[in-house]
Amino acid sequence: MAEELILVERQARPGIAVLRLNRPADLNALNLELMTQLRDRLQELEQDADVRICVLTGNERAFAAGADIKQMAGRTAVDMWQIDQFAIWDGIRRFKKPLIAAVSGFALGGGCELAMLCDMIVASDTAQFGQPEIKIGVIPGAGGTQRLTRAIGKARAMELVMSGRFIDAVTAERWGLVNKIVPASTYLEEALRFAQPFAQMSPLALRAAKEAVNGAYENHLQEGLLQERRNFYLLFSSEDQKEGMAAFVEKRKPEWKGR
Ligand code: CO8
Secondary structure, three states: OOOOOEEEEEEEEOOEEEEEEOOHHHOOOEOHHHHHHHHHHHHHHHOOOOOOEEEEEOOOOEEEOOEOHHHHOOOOHHHHHHHOOHHHHHHHHOOOOOEEEEEOOEEEOHHHHHHHHOOEEEEEOOOEEEOHHHHHOOOOOOOHHHHHHHHHOHHHHHHHHHHOOOEEHHHHHHOOOOOEEEOHHHHHHHHHHHHHHHHOOOHHHHHHHHHHHHHHHHOOHHHHHHHHHHHHHHHOOOHHHHHHHHHHHOOOOOOOOOO
């Protein structure tokens, strides 16, 4: 049986699954096998109606220290093109449920890009973010130059991408890369606490919200506005919208059906 490079706990809290990157000896370096398993586990969780939110984490020392340099080092451009690892990354990007990164320790290179591929980031006070690819003669390849620039602005992204230097959790929060800083000793617990309110919401509305915010993030404003409007209208044909608004008017808690 293949080594389990992603450990899944389906009901870490009601409605919340935790996926743990599991190559601790290599600081969770993201090799092809790990990324494939991550995409496959997410696809399974997408079909699981009991799971509303996923939290992606590593361990206290490292979220992930980047793509696996040892695996990549000897490859040619044609090898990279044929392996097409980015198709796997695209599969993860299309995951429809909220995905929260719980980052402790290193989130570097592909590790930082993976955290940014998530919808939100909770960082332990020991977290370090960076795009050090320049130090090994390349540049970020899994969206780092794009997502980091959108998250922290051009000047700061240029500085990090061109120097390869790391920033700590406090700087990452100040620059808008992370949502919240929590103590390292309890970081996963805190991330689950952070995730809990989202698990109370209508799964349909969460999916529409994710798609719409990503519309703003990934497309031009006009395209994003249209996408937002379309999703907004669409929700008015759902039972959850009727239930949510009725519950508000009747001053009671809504019961979501996911329809
Ligand atoms: N790849 C492979 N192995 C790694 C990686 C990595 N990225 N990072 C750490 N390791 C391994 C080390 O080789 C070491 O293994 P061993 O014990 O067998 O020698 C083990 O993890 C522990 O690491 P260190 O001994 O180096 O630990 P330190 O605490 O001294 O240093 C650092 C920690 C600073 C994180 C250091 O390990 C480091 O600099 N790592 C590399 C960081 C880096 O350059 N990341 C970017 C990689 S390139 C990339 O991510 C491009 C993404 C593009 C898209 C991906 C799709 C193809």
